[in-house]
Amino acid sequence: MHELVGTCEACGKDVFCQNGFLNGVSEGGKLLCFECADGDDRGDRPQSEEQK
Numbered sequence: 001m002h003e004l005v006g007t008c009e010a011c012g013k014d015v016f017c018q019n020g021f022l023n024g025v026s027e028g029g030k031l032l033c034f035e036c037a038d039g040d041d042r043g044d045r046p047q048s049e050e051q052k
């Protein structure tokens with residue numbers, strides 16, 4: 001079963017809670033889907049080899 005928690009602050013996509021597992025990230029009162037939470041993270045990760 002899944003339950004609508006809210007919509008992503010960045011892209012407006014619905015964020016669900018599935019079997020107690022949140023389908024996104026809740027940060028400082030903001031709700032983000034995994035894609036936006038991931039893409040928002042800039043410059044903070046070590047440089048890795050580029051995929052070709």
Ligand SMILES: [Zn+2]
Binds near residue numbers: 013
């Ligand atoms: Zn999003």
